[in-house]
Amino acid sequence: MATPHRQATTPALAHALSAAERGLAVIPLSRTKLPALRSPHREDPGGPAPCRGECGRPGHGVHDASTDPARIRELFTAAPWATGYGIACGLPPHHLIGIDLDTKPDGDSSTALRELALRHLFTIPPTVVVLTPSGGRHLWLTGPPDVAVPNSAGRLAPGIDVRGAGGYLVGPGSRTRHGAYAIAPGTAHLAPAPCPRALLRLLLPAPRTRRSTPSTDAAHGQGLVQFVRSAHQGQRNTRLFWAACRAYENGLGPTLTDALLDAALHTGLTEPEARATLTSAARMTGHRP
Template sequence: MATTDRHSRQATPPALAHALAAAERGLAVIPLSRTKLPALRSPHRDDPAAPRCHGECGRPGHGVYDATADPARLRALFAAAPWATGYGIACGLPPHHLIGVDLDTKPGADSTAALRELALRHLFTIPPTVVVLTPSGGRHLWLTGPPDVAVPNSAGRLAPGIDIRGAGGYLVGPGSRTAHGVYATAPGTAHLAPARCPRALLLLLLPPPRPHPSTPPTPGGAHGRGLVRFVLAAHEGQRNTRLFWAACRAYEDGIGPALTEPLVTAAVHTGLTEREARATVASARRLTGRGPEA
């Protein structure tokens, strides 16, 4: 039996073996090709009139929406894509709610220096965390975010050469082999868990506020009205994120308790339930240190 088990392990493709190891840590993953793109093509690619599908059809080929930490499902995905040479780790999913800070190497842009400058300007430090080295000389920093906040993907918005992988995005996992080389965990970080994203950095990653034409009277003067407008302007998929951002700012500026009810009312107006809205405000209160830890 031992011989059979050893042979089975040896027969496991390297990409699948690394993906299974990531899944053991609770990370949801998908197979990738040598181009770093999802290895499985969309089952709807020949039907441009097909309704938008995120995997509801039950077939693989929906990119990050196929991501799973279940070993059996993972083996099935790799069996359907035997050419896969790597795997992608979906961001924003439980239990880690991963946020990837991609420090790229581009001519004329020192992303490491840019992150250091941001940290000095906004008074945060990156705690010890998992770091993945890319074939081009870049680095991926793994951080975790609050479960009720969707950090958007962005490219260069934070600073030149710094890309963010959030909800709906993915990171190339260590051990993946691409056309340009192999991704590897930086020495001394493989045993670490993804660190909590510093509050000041998290606020930088969320969308900036936009004005709204009208708001009801609110505490906190013009600043309070602006935060409520920001929440009222939320579209579907932004509601929790905008409410969290506004609540964090309100508690930081000392008007959180007075602004709680207007913020909750505004969030309910956009489509959140009162229970969801109050939970998000409570999360902001805890994150800013104005309430008990979760």
Template sequence: MPRNVSVPARRTPSPLPFFEHVYENGAMATTDRQATTLALAHALSAAERGLAVIPLSRTKLPALRSPHHDDPEPAGPPCHGECGRFGHGVHDASTDPARIRALFAAAPRATGYGIACGLPPHHLIGVDLDTKTGTDARAALRELALRHLFTIPATVVVLTPSGGRHLWLTGPPDVVVPNSAGRLAPGIDIRGAGGYLVGPGSRTDHGAYAAAPGTAHLPPAPCPPALLRLLLPPPRAHHPTPAPAGGHGQGLVQFVLAAHEGQRNTRLFWAACRAYEDGIGPLLVDPLVAAARTTGLSEREARATIASAARMTAHRS
């Protein structure tokens, strides 16, 4: 071999056979196809743990376009998948491996996956501690915990590309936790029913999501009751009028009547909790059921939610 001729070093194979590396302008990146394969593998693994998933694009949005995008304005409620086609966002979420593979096959540019919150068996609640606002969301959560006397248990923690954290908690099966942004404190967002969390292993335009060391094997921990109460929305300011159960009872009924879609169960549960805490729960059951039916809930759903509130308030006393 001639002198002064260097021999290129042998490349070390990737630890994952389907996760190969390519180089663009000297930087390491994965092709979209490889990222999709990896995202599907992670999504299937999450589904094995009972977490319902959907494919996401590099922008963290659902990767499948709505099949109703070009439809005329609907006369009735929006379709949440009743049409049988893909493209309904978090309503497509599934734990069925065959359906998940079909979702990813229909979304060949997906590079990540979302985990639907609020669904059985975990009824996942995501606490998103952001850093982009310039505030210390982790310190704000610690302050809330000290003020309201709760402790965040050991649970799954996902690190975001921006330096934030997602804490995974579980909620009671009959409590609907709504999504919120900055309501608890600046930089703290909540992912509840109808929302989703970006799953660990997902790749986005800003980087990859990964489980914090030592947390990937943990099950999502139950949400502390004191924190759970903070996650339910406060009532609107109102001017109640007299009612058989008193002015406060009428105010709670009006609070339920003012609910929009996506808030109905949450508002009904909150109002029923307040009614039972104030000793007027039994008197207010029928008025609350009637108000809930006006907003679109069935009588069975309404009575189940009120019964849940009665059980929860009984446990606190």
């Protein structure tokens, strides 16, 4: 994935050309991870013009991204100080989505992602993983061509940022003032994997919710309880956690706790196990157990 291009004048250009051969649109980055070329409109009277590259001059950030080797060489020639490259997200053919798992002193983003996966019943498939100098990871996924995933910081979970349409990922082989980005061992041969549908729903803006009524709440609550009661060995904790999360998200957590606990005991879970799972679900959804 990060194999340098043979006919290039700098390591950054070599890696950028290699990425472009795989259909990834790139731009030059400085050691600060920002676009290496400043806006050509920065000194225009009245402030920057609302231009996304229509003027033909470089310096429009991710809007300059290209897979054309000649254009890429032009960009790097205009920014000989570039030490890295950015990969534009959301563009065809890959419609790349980047899941940035940061390292935070107040929480483990990898654990948060695993809890989200358990809570929403999805798994991250084998895919390209890029290691960052700070010890974080970038997971590369692909999205549908007709869906624009927005950029976000911490909305999915603390320490997890999302790079979507209009955003970019620092490409492997790039060097910054904090160190180098590199492909994780064992993932260089992989292509970006499709984003799981359940995760994709979380990445998109929340749809407008309908108003609930006592009757619909009761039916929904009973459905969650039955979902737990019908669990087989090996899926009891998973189902209880998922149902409890749904209950708290819909404002039914406190009223359903006893019923969910009884349902979990019916499946064979011990009371300490069930209560620990209910507490974890409450905490995960931002409620006091």
